[in-house]
Amino acid sequence: MAERRVVVTGLGVLAPNGHGLDAFEHALRAGQSGIRFVPELAELKFGCQVGGIPQGVEEIQGRYLSDEELYAMNPNMVYAAIAAIDAWTDSGLPRVAADAEPDWNTGAVLGTGIGGIDTIAEKLAPKTDAGKVARLGSTMVEQIMSSGNSARVAGLLGLGNQVTTNSSACNTGTEAVVDAFLRVREGRAERMLAGGSEGHSKYIWAGFDAMKVLNRTKNDAPAEASRPMSASAAGFIPGSGAGVLMLESLESARARGARIYAELLGGHVNCGGHRLGGSMTAPNPVSVQRCIRGAVAMAGIRPSEIDLINGHLTATFADPHEVENWRAALELTPETLPLIQSTKSLIGHALGAAGGIECVASVLQLGRGFAHGSINCEDLHPELAKYAARVLRETRDLPELRTVAKASFGFGDVNGCVIFRKWSE
Amino acid sequence: MSEQQVFEKVVSIIKPFAKAPEALAGAGMETSILKDLKVNSARLVDVVLEIEDAFEIEVKDEDADKVKTIGDAVKLILAAKA
Numbered sequence: 001m002a003e004r005r006v007v008v009t010g011l012g013v014l015a016p017n018g019h020g021l022d023a024f025e026h027a028l029r030a031g032q033s034g035i036r037f038v039p040e041l042a043e044l045k046f047g048c049q050v051g052g053i054p055q056g057v058e059e060i061q062g063r064y065l066s067d068e069e070l071y072a073m074n075p076n077m078v079y080a081a082i083a084a085i086d087a088w089t090d091s092g093l094p095r096v097a098a099d100a101e102p103d104w105n106t107g108a109v110l111g112t113g114i115g116g117i118d119t120i121a122e123k124l125a126p127k128t129d130a131g132k133v134a135r136l137g138s139t140m141v142e143q144i145m146s147s148g149n150s151a152r153v154a155g156l157l158g159l160g161n162q163v164t165t166n167s168s169a170c171n172t173g174t175e176a177v178v179d180a181f182l183r184v185r186e187g188r189a190e191r192m193l194a195g196g197s198e199g200h201s202k203y204i205w206a207g208f209d210a211m212k213v214l215n216r217t218k219n220d221a222p223a224e225a226s227r228p229m230s231a232s233a234a235g236f237i238p239g240s241g242a243g244v245l246m247l248e249s250l251e252s253a254r255a256r257g258a259r260i261y262a263e264l265l266g267g268h269v270n271c272g273g274h275r276l277g278g279s280m281t282a283p284n285p286v287s288v289q290r291c292i293r294g295a296v297a298m299a300g301i302r303p304s305e306i307d308l309i310n311g312h313l314t315a316t317f318a319d320p321h322e323v324e325n326w327r328a329a330l331e332l333t334p335e336t337l338p339l340i341q342s343t344k345s346l347i348g349h350a351l352g353a354a355g356g357i358e359c360v361a362s363v364l365q366l367g368r369g370f371a372h373g374s375i376n377c378e379d380l381h382p383e384l385a386k387y388a389a390r391v392l393r394e395t396r397d398l399p400e401l402r403t404v405a406k407a408s409f410g411f412g413d414v415n416g417c418v419i420f421r422k423w424s425e
Numbered sequence: 426m427s428e429q430q431v432f433e434k435v436v437s438i439i440k441p442f443a444k445a446p447e448a449l450a451g452a453g454m455e456t457s458i459l460k461d462l463k464v465n466s467a468r469l470v471d472v473v474l475e476i477e478d479a480f481e482i483e484v485k486d487e488d489a490d491k492v493k494t495i496g497d498a499v500k501l502i503l504a505a506k507a
Contacts, residue, residue, distance in 0.1 A: 067441035068468070138470040 006184045007423060009258040010091025010246030012083035012195075013360045016052030016239055016347045019060060020086065025364055027346065028372035029395045033223035034347045035237050044202055048214035050222040052239030052348035053200045054079065065156075072139035073152060074119045075199035075240065079353070080110050080149035081156055083242035084193050088157055091191075091246040092258050096158030105190035105252075107161030108150050109180040110197065110244065111172035113352030115165075116144040118201035149197050161189040169410030170312070171269070172196045173243060173355025177418055178267035180247050190252040195356025197242035204351070205238040213316060214238060226349075227376040228313040228342035229323070229384055229391055236314040239348030243356030245363065260423040261367040265403075266298030272413035283318065283409045285325050291415035292329035292407060299419040301403065303330035306338040306419070308371050308392075310362045310406040313342035314349050320383035322409070327387075334386040338405070341392045345374040355408040355416065362404040366422040369399040426506065428499060431480075435498045438475045442468045454496030476502060 013020070016034025017027035027034070034052045041049040057078065061070060064082050073081070088095075096103050124144060127136050142148055147165040154163040162183065168175045173196030180194035198204070208214050215235040218225035226237040253260055270291045272284025296303055309326055313319050319342075327337050343361045350357055365371055373394045380388055407417040436452055443449045444463040448456065458464050464472070473489045476482070476498065482505040492498050 066444075068444065068465070071441060071468075071471070135474065137474055138467040 003185050004187060005250040006181050006247050006264045007250050007253050008245050008261045008264060008363050008420070009248045009253050010087040011261065011360045011363060012086030012090060012244040013242070013357055014054045014079050014082050015241045015243070015357050016054055019054060019056070019082070021090070021364060024361070025368060028343070028361060029370060031373055031375045031395065032346065033226070033375065035222045035225050037219065037222050040202060042219070046206070046209045047212065047216035048209055048235070048237065049219040050225045050237055051200060051205065052237060052241070052350065054241045069152070069156070072142050074116055074143050075201070076112055076115060076197050077143065077149050077152050079199065079240065079242035080197035080244070081152055083195065083197065083244040083356070084108065084110065084153040085156060087193055087244040087246045091248070092256070100158065102158045102160030104160035106159050106192065107183070107189050108153055108159055108163045108193040109166055109176040110150040110153055110193060110195060111166040111168070111176040111352050112146070112149050112197050113167060113169055113172050114198065114204045115146050115167070116148055118199055118203050119143040121203040153193065161192070167352065168414045169412050170349065170351055170354055171408040171410035171414045171416045172352035173357065174359065174406065174408035174416035174418060175269050175414070176356065177245060177247070177264070177359050178269050178416055181264050181267050181418070184247050184249050191246060191248045193244050194247050195242065195244035195359065196353045197356070198240050198351040198353040200240035208238060215315065224376055226315055226345050228315040228345050228374060229319050229377040229381055230315065231379040231381045233315040233319060233381065236316060236344065237348035239350035240353065241347070241350050241357055242353050243358070243360040245356070245359055262363045262420045262423050265301065265419045265421050266295050267416070267418040268294030268298060269414070269416045270294065271415070274413050278413040280413065281411055282413070283415065284413055285321065287413065288322070288325045288409060288415050289329035291417050292326065292405070295405065295417035295419050296330070301419065303332055304336065306330065306403050306405045307398070307401050308365070308404045309338050309340040310358050310404060311340055311342055312407055312409045314344055320381050323384055323387055334390070337387060337390045339371060339392045340387070340390055341372060342374045343372070345376050358408070359406055359418065362406045363420055366401055366404055366420055369397060369401055371396050371398045371401060428503065431499050431502050432495065434479060435476065435495055435502070438479060439464060439472055439495070442472060452495055454494065454499065456495050457493055458495065459493070480506065482506065
């Protein structure tokens with residue numbers, strides 16, 4: 001079968017600094033941080049006591065989910081459901097009736113990094129160890145199975161094509177977009193929801209705190225805590241939420257007259273194999289560059305056509321290396337590198353949701369003609385001095401914004417990169 | 426506790442799991458929990474746990490398996506409290 005063009009027809013986002021496209025756009029444009037002090041983390045003596053948590057979810061979820069559905073859902077699943085329903089609605093598709101045939105042509109790849117570990121820690125392990133298995137109730141498996149988020153969304157939306165959850169640490173959401181893209185491109189589905197979700201929990205975040213990879217220096221100034229590309233970056237800030245895109249074949253989108261935000265021109269995923277400088281926790285620079293080049297090659301564009309890079313850029317020591325890898329992969333000079341931004345400066349690192357939320361941010365910026373500034377890097381890292389003009393620190397209206405490259409790099413030495421282009425006939 | 430009080434309490438316990446709110450509104454002792462109220466069969470486990478907590482009783486697995494209607498649950502509770 002001939003390879004088909006794939007476009008983005010819907011977006012859904014639940015981020016620490018905004019739910020829904022309008023609120024998220026406003027927060028991105030205004031440089032509004034979603035990082036807040038989390039008292040529970042202080043009580044538990046975490047080094048990092050701030051985090052990114054979507055606000056007002058208790059009120060929002062009642063508009064999306066019944067009591068029976070919510071009864072069996074942890075925050076990871078709730079976040080995935082809200083963003084997926086929003087992406088579906090935004091794409092203009094009608095909801096599949098409860099007693100109708102499933103939509104055989106639509107599926108989902110909705111990833112998560114750590115999934116239901118909060119449910120395991122709060123309920124499954126204590127009750128099981130206390131000999132109270134009979135008191136666990138019926139909802140344990142659906143909440144702790146890795147595919148809990150995508151399975152719930154399948155039921156809510158009546159999805160009949162492939163429905164799965166991928167997991168590749170911080171690359172999860174971006175990998176989901178690439179996997180779903182390839183499935184639509186191959187003609188195995190007309191539409192795929194793609195993205196990722198991650199709950200917020202002391203149990204999800206504790207391991208990162210123990211590794212001392214979280215910033216401990218800004219507990220008294222949460223909005224300043226996430227500092228990608230900054231000289232005073234001292235670790236990432238944990239975040240949570242969900243970001244989901246509706247990927248659709250161009251034929252399907254045209255046939256139903258759907259609004260098209262962008263075309264997904266190409267994508268690539270790979271792994272550094274824990275070789276050549278790569279490890280469980282550090283990216284192999286050769287693999288990072290190969291991943292970026294793979295996406296650009298599939299997109300069939302010249303590197304100089306990229307207007308904006310939405311980086312992985314978490315606020316660890318790796319940020320300068322990442323920027324250098326982008327430059328090397330694109331074979332450009334520091335002066336000609338595309339503009340580069342970090343959405344994590346505003347919302348922290350949403351782990352398995354990061355790639356999903358940041359792909360939504362990328363497409364939203366293309367669709368609405370702007371590029372958001374990265375906050376907290378006024379004191380640019382000295383190794384990035386030569387890139388000073390390319391690091392976007394103030395939001396710009398950019399109606400001419402045409403091509404965005406988005407990459408994620410994750411634990412396990414895994415990489416993902418996608419290239420979006422603003423839609424025009 | 427009267428049969429009517431137990432009935433009302435059982436209905437309130439089932440309510441969050443029922444996918445047929447109109448059937449719940451007109452429910453009686455003969456109303457089937459799975460067929461009429463469209464409660465997911467897996468959730469019967471949770472209904473029984475809530476009944477155990479609410480009425481401070483223990484329900485044996487074999488007794489729980491026999492609960493098909495609201496009336497079955499009410500009778501089970503009244504017998505356990507007698």
